[in-house]
Amino acid sequence: xxxxxxxRDEAQQLIQQKKFDEVESLWMNQLDGDLSDVGSFLTxxxxxxxxxxxxxxxxxxxxxSDALRERQLWPARLEVLKxxxxxxxxxxxxxxxxxxxxxxxVGLELGADDYLPK
Numbered sequence: 001x002x003x004x005x006x007x008r009d010e011a012q013q014l015i016q017q018k019k020f021d022e023v024e025s026l027w028m029n030q031l032d033g034d035l036s037d038v039g040s041f042l043t044x045x046x047x048x049x050x051x052x053x054x055x056x057x058x059x060x061x062x063x064x065s066d067a068l069r070e071r072q073l074w075p076a077r078l079e080v081l082k083x084x085x086x087x088x089x090x091x092x093x094x095x096x097x098x099x100x101x102x103x104x105x106v107g108l109e110l111g112a113d114d115y116l117p118k
Contacts, residue, residue, distance in 0.1 A: 008040035015047050020056060023048065027060050031067045038068075038076040042083050049087060058090050078110055085111030 005013075007030045014023045027044065035041075041064050048057035061084050068077040084092060091114075094107045099117030107115040 006040070007037075008043050011040075011044040012047060015044070015051050015053075018051070020048070020051075020053055024056065024060065028063070031063060035064075035067060035071060035073060035076065038064075038079050042079070045083065046087070054088070058084070058088050061088075062090070081110050081112065 007026065011023050011026055014020075014026065023044070027041070030041075041061075045057045045061050048054075048060070061080055065077055065080045065084070068074075068080060081092060084090060092112045094112040094115045095118065096103070096107070096115070097118050104115045104117070
């Protein structure tokens, strides 16, 4: 595949071709680059679920969430959390330095199963 093709388009082609290992590799390479277009990641994750690749989708979303945490891209990370909770039964535990009651309420309202301040 051409690296000039946008991530989402390239991933969609690979999914249609059932080349799921290559989708995973492409996703991992994209995690090392620009994470500003979280919507593309979410679109690819939804396409994987439609292709009956739920476990791969959940795993890649968790990796995306970790990458966003490391770069402190909190609003984007919350988008990923919402997506995980809307489509998955994977438990979500928020471990954070923010321990105020309002932070806990927001975390739980966004779909976390539990919220533990450090």
